[in-house]
Amino acid sequence: MPTHPRLSRRPLLALLGASAVAGCARAENGRLKVVVAGAGIIGAAIGYFLSKNGAKVTIIEKDAPAARATGKSFGWINASWAKQPRHYHSLSQLGVSGWAVLEEELGIPVVHGGSLEWFDGKARMAALTQQIEEQQTWGEPSRMVEQDTIASLVPSLAANGPSSAAFAERDAAVDPVAATRGLLSGAQKFGAEIIENCGLEDVALRGARLRSVITSQGELEADRLVLATGAALDLPATLAGSAVPQEVTPGVIVITKARPMVLRRLLAGPDIYLHQLSDGRIVLGEPARPLPGVLDRAQRFPDDARAEQEAARLLAKAAAILPDLKDAEIADVSIGWRPMPIDGHPVLGPAPLRPDIYLAITHSGVTLAPAIGQLAAYEIIEDRAISRLAPYRPGRAFTAA
Numbered sequence: 001m002p003t004h005p006r007l008s009r010r011p012l013l014a015l016l017g018a019s020a021v022a023g024c025a026r027a028e029n030g031r032l033k034v035v036v037a038g039a040g041i042i043g044a045a046i047g048y049f050l051s052k053n054g055a056k057v058t059i060i061e062k063d064a065p066a067a068r069a070t071g072k073s074f075g076w077i078n079a080s081w082a083k084q085p086r087h088y089h090s091l092s093q094l095g096v097s098g099w100a101v102l103e104e105e106l107g108i109p110v111v112h113g114g115s116l117e118w119f120d121g122k123a124r125m126a127a128l129t130q131q132i133e134e135q136q137t138w139g140e141p142s143r144m145v146e147q148d149t150i151a152s153l154v155p156s157l158a159a160n161g162p163s164s165a166a167f168a169e170r171d172a173a174v175d176p177v178a179a180t181r182g183l184l185s186g187a188q189k190f191g192a193e194i195i196e197n198c199g200l201e202d203v204a205l206r207g208a209r210l211r212s213v214i215t216s217q218g219e220l221e222a223d224r225l226v227l228a229t230g231a232a233l234d235l236p237a238t239l240a241g242s243a244v245p246q247e248v249t250p251g252v253i254v255i256t257k258a259r260p261m262v263l264r265r266l267l268a269g270p271d272i273y274l275h276q277l278s279d280g281r282i283v284l285g286e287p288a289r290p291l292p293g294v295l296d297r298a299q300r301f302p303d304d305a306r307a308e309q310e311a312a313r314l315l316a317k318a319a320a321i322l323p324d325l326k327d328a329e330i331a332d333v334s335i336g337w338r339p340m341p342i343d344g345h346p347v348l349g350p351a352p353l354r355p356d357i358y359l360a361i362t363h364s365g366v367t368l369a370p371a372i373g374q375l376a377a378y379e380i381i382e383d384r385a386i387s388r389l390a391p392y393r394p395g396r397a398f399t400a401a
């Protein structure tokens, strides 16, 4: 992702000059000036929709775009049974349909084809059947399918595959890094500036209102600040007076070298998830689980041997489902840390004590990015609250899910 060359070379403060912080709100031609902190998929999506809708946007990223959770994400776009209760399911549905729009608008490749999900054990499969029936009453076109249908949907599946599975035909998959780049390029086309290696450090106020944002590269005038900083725990509390309790959990993602196309649908089997990107790479993931010996927030495994061991573990599980993968070569293995508000739901909206600071912190951010991007941009630009975001406000009482 190209950085704005002028801004990356010189401190912003010098560049903007004294007038930059002395102007009044909406100074520049009446355009709202918004700084978005964080260039993961959520900051990129909000930045895209803000700039598309006329705001003057600067996206600052302490590291590089998609350097944290987004770059280590599995990339499943879903409104599955796990999206509970109904309001959250409905927001996820908006995310799923939003990807079809972004695919056309920005040319981001999305692999449609649905997902097949199954578990070990009769009791869990009986519960899944009930969950799918509930989904159907919520307008989700998912259904239980049996062995023959499964075999026709995924001819490459192992002969001893599941006898029954949930088929969610609207589910999709995306490369989260490519998607983030696509959103950022789209934002740049509408005039947004992107500054890498630029950490948000503080805010400066004029009375109770935001005046500017202090960064590691200098000061930026801003009418609004969006905190799309994922699992960075301290920022919402210190800058916005709005703590977001999170249970940040690790996950291993393995990516193979490109292979002939064998998989058109995402598979979520017991303890292993896989899908194939349009360029032929296969992505493997798994449900959240502890990673003994890996330090909290570590971005790397303790050593190469451990990384290889994790890759071999996931590959063996995947090859048991999709025998074609037996000779797959590993291209990458990474650890990601999921931003996860403890009640499992997004945190979206102005901070109660600092309404010029908008919080956008969520799990399932790949699925939700188009919905969050569009709705948050609308709320910020129009200064209006959208009622469907009411369950996700930062001021709610957080109860562990």
Ligand SMILES: Cc1cc2nc3c(=O)[nH]c(=O)nc-3n(C[C@H](O)[C@H](O)[C@H](O)COP(=O)(O)OP(=O)(O)OC[C@H]3O[C@@H](n4cnc5c(N)ncnc54)[C@H](O)[C@@H]3O)c2cc1C
Pocket: 037, 038, 039, 040, 041, 042, 043, 044, 060, 061, 062, 063, 064, 065, 066, 067, 068, 069, 070, 071, 072, 073, 074, 075, 076, 077, 078, 198, 199, 200, 201, 228, 229, 230, 231, 232, 235, 250, 251, 252, 253, 285, 335, 336, 337, 338, 339, 360, 361, 362, 363, 364, 365, 366, 367, 368
């Ligand atoms: C292993 C794993 C699997 C997942 N699978 C899925 C899935 O299949 N489907 C799905 O929908 N979701 C999935 N998720 C969740 C999804 O990836 C996240 O919800 C999403 O990436 C969050 O995006 P984000 O932009 O909020 O956070 P991030 O991608 O973490 O971005 C936050 C950015 O803020 C930057 N930042 C932090 N502090 C500062 C600062 N002070 N100044 C400037 N920048 C700062 C960081 O460097 C980072 O780039 C998964 C996550 C993981 C880890």
